[in-house]
Amino acid sequence: MSTVDTPGPRPRGVTAAGRLSDRTFAWLLVLPGLAMFAVIIVYPLVASLATGFFEQSLVKPGRRFTGLSNFADALKGDFWPVxxxxxxxxxxxxxxxxxxxxxxxxxxxxxxxxxxxxxxxxxxxxxxxxxxxxxxxxxxxxxxxxxxxxxxxxxxxxxxxxxxxxxxxxxxxxxxxxxxxxxxxxxxxxxxxxxxxxxxxxxxxxxxxxxxxxxxxxxxxxxxxxxxxxxxxxxxxxxxxQHFDTIYVLTGGGPAGATRTFAVAVYDTAFKGFDLGHATALGALWMVLLLGAVAVYLRAEGKGAR
Missing domain, CATH: 1.10.3720.10 (MetI-like)
Incomplete structure (x- = not known):
């Protein structure tokens, strides 16, 4: 008496004909780009933002967790003039x-x-x-x-x-x-x-x-x-x-801080003051402000288009 083998369950993302589904194939095409984006953009961004929670110097080894103190110090300094x-x-x-x-x-x-x-x-x-x-x-x-x-x-x-x-x-x-x-x-x-x-x-x-x-x-x-x-x-x-080169070459942020923008302030804090934690906190606040401005603009444009 012969027995008939019944096919087992198909792997997820595979069609009855044994081919990959369109959805799975699309993900396979996208995954290399997403992986590169994560390695080049996401990881460095997250790692740099995490530095804002530490006291870390460019010339001294090691770092110490300080919580939000770098952000508080950035807001207490010349943040608003900058x-x-x-x-x-x-x-x-x-x-x-x-x-x-x-x-x-x-x-x-x-x-x-x-x-x-x-x-x-x-x-x-x-x-x-x-x-x-x-x-x-x-x-x-x-x-x-x-x-x-x-x-x-x-x-x-x-x-x-x-x-x-x-x-x-x-x-x-x-x-x-x-x-x-x-x-x-x-x-x-x-x-x-x-x-x-x-x-x-x-x-x-x-x-x-x-x-x-x-x-x-x-x-x-x-x-x-x-x-x-x-x-x-x-x-x-x-x-x-976020422009830097024109300002830095022409004035370096001077005279008397008259042209000291966020780009110059972050550069000076990190590479002249050697304070990576404070520079990162200042850069994070800078990024949040830019994202907020862009979000407001896009929302206004969306309302205007309707």
Whole structure:
């Protein structure tokens, strides 16, 4: 008498035909990327944040658990002045290149003569490394032989040169101008790409109805490019909130802390003060503020889209 073998239960994620299910196959494709993300991003982030709960020096071995004392000390120190200067730099270095980039994008989109050549020339500041840009403007703002002072003095607008980077009332403005010069080209390109997707028929219809240039921009152009403009502003805001090289090369956070943002403060605390615990706590608070600002923006955009 013969017996018939009955198949056992199929392994989970395997179909009746013996093949992997779509869900299992998808996870197998995603897992290598998730593992790399965990090793490169998640683990270093968690490990660095944990340092904020310890007293740890860059020059002394070992560490001692201190709980929230590093965070409390960070809030008691110059946290709020540094926050204000970070916001000042971020807003200025985001708004100025956006306005300039939008104006140039509108001009290039209008079909002006030589638009292709101008577009290429305007991209020049974008392709220069940030440190090189900083040294270039360091020369322009120089109090003794800087180009800016030379032009202003030759035109009769002032009698003596100004130490743009050495005065507390002009240093932040100089840093913002430098960063804006380096970042307006990419904003211009992104906004120009958005402008070129606006149907010409909408402008022609608005012009027939008697709408002027400003009204056409407000009622036709801006609603069409609002989404890409929001992305551009958000990305530039994030980058500027954590920007370091331009500020450090031009002023090092000075004079008298007038340009000392979170990026400079964390660097100074960690690599000049050798206090890794305090620097990590300051960086964690910095990260929370940035995440909060981004969350508020995304929530506002979500409400505006509905």
């Amino acid at each position: 926050l204000w200067r970070t916001v000042e730099f971020t807003v200025g270095a985001t708004a100025l290149p956006f306005v300039l980039g939008l104006a140039l994008a509108l001009a290039l989109n209008s079909g002006i003569k030589g638009g292709g050549l101008l577009r290429g020339l305007f991209l020049f500041p974008w392709v220069i490394p940030g440190v090189v840009v900083s040294f270039l403007w360091l020369w322009i703002f120089n109090a003794n032989y800087g180009v800016l002072n030379g032009v202003l003095m030759r035109s009769g607008l002032m009698d003596t040169g100004i130490s743009w980077l050495g005065r507390t009332d002009t240093a932040m403005l100089a840093v913002i101008v430098t960063k804006s010069w380096a970042s307006f080209p990419w904003m211009m390109v992104m906004l120009l790409a958005g402008l070129q997707t606006v149907p010409k028929e909408l402008h022609e219809a608005a012009a027939v109805d008697g709408a002027g240039a400003i009204r056409r921009f407000r009622n036709v152009t801006w609603p069409q490019i609002r989404g890409i403009a929001g992305i551009v502003v958000l990305l530039e805001f994030i980058w500027n909130f």
